[in-house]
Amino acid sequence: MSTPVPAGTLRPTRTRTVDVESGGPAEITLQDRDRTRPFLLLHGGGGPATMAGFADLLAERTHSRVLLPTHPGFAGTPKPDALTDVTALARAYVALLDQLDLQDVTLVGNSFGGWLAAEIALLGSPRVSGAVIIDGVGIEVEGHPPTDVTGLTPAQLKAHSFHDPSKAPVPPKADGNESGNDSGPSPDVRALIGYTGPTMSDPTLAGRLGDLHVPVLVLWGESDRIVTPAYGRAYAAAIPMATFTLLPRTGHLPQVETPEELLGALLDLGR
């Protein structure tokens, strides 16, 4: 288990005074107790756009706080030199949880984000209570190598990423004015490799997953042709407290292709 901390210290009841304007200044003494269970969403190579729609769905349907960071280096953001690998990025996210003073955080990561979720959970922060790994990458499974996405054309990538590429949802553009483009989710390979190295895997990860001590849901698209369900089963098998759930008619990006089914699987488990 993680290092014990005195109960109530991670997010204590805070008493402060708030100045408001209401027909003149007034000072209100306020006790603030926040036991919201936050989600930290960790995007994959396609960047935060591949998570944004699901973030809305998750927040609205569960009335939770949903945090969706952009991994430094993705979507044109700067990447500091110190963030040399996935573990370094994981440490940065634990620091973020400390800074935001969160507790009972559920990590939710897709593809590279699944690997990152595992690395964050492995750091043993008492702020992290569980992880959901969706079509994660990072481990090496004999006989089930991940598809190398670097050489794929956009059409091939789409074919590998979706159960039915012809029905692949087109996420709305950020400006909301157009119904999107047709290129689909292209991974930012350069940003990815900046963390993963060119092999996009870590030969030590599968062994280290045995040290995970929080509950983990491993959810997998049955039609994922980048990392197959057999690879997913091996992922779950490497984690002591994990369940494995296949998502029908779904590929590598469940949160894009079948968000309602993904949300349902995430919420139904444990009921």
Add this chain to the structure above:
Amino acid sequence: MRTPLTVTRIAHACQLIEIGNIRILTDPWFTQTETYYPGEPLHLAADALGPIDALVVSHEHYDHCDLDALVAAGFDLATPLIGPGTVATLARGKGFRDIRAIEAWESTTVAGLTVTATPGAHGVHEVTFVIQADGRTVFFGGDSLRVPEMDAIPQRFGPIDLAILPVNGLCIRPMNLAQVVMNAEDAAALTAVLRPTLAVPHHYAFHSGRLGDRMITKGDQDPRHYADAVARIAPDIDVRLALPGVAVTVP
């Protein structure tokens, strides 16, 4: 080649239906109040819709007939507004100038587009619609209950490309939990009769706030119940659960 047909949910029952170049907006809702939440993000603000060829409104409830938001956003009030008499009266008061009041089985046309009101039932007077253009046919179910008269729609209109159906089975608690919207099972049974190429559920993310959900409304927020019911009773019909802003193309 068939005329392209896509539907994009703005939020709730507010759908942007595009048949070729014809753009139809249904049941507009762009705002929220203390006890009316769309429960999903608004894909487009009222002032970002672009040109609309016809506005189709099923009934006067706030979450379907937010004409004030359109007016405030500078919506072109010369746009044809199609709805039952109850909506027409309201629209006239808001300054809409081209109002087509139609009741069940009555039609109106707007440059290549034919909209026919079909029967509906709800807490207040409501119609549903069959929207046709360029050989494409869409059924829009608003937030109606399923009524037997709807079963005549395939005979009257021929094959349906797209059916958009409410699925939350909304019940009103102060009315002894009277059901006013079709639920997943009702909608699936109607889907089996309409036999559309594609069915898209809507009107399920809505909620009334923390206390409102316990004191005002009771609704099913999980659209998978509809998809599962269709898979059970009409397994050959394609159902798509889509987030707001995701353009769904009908084959």
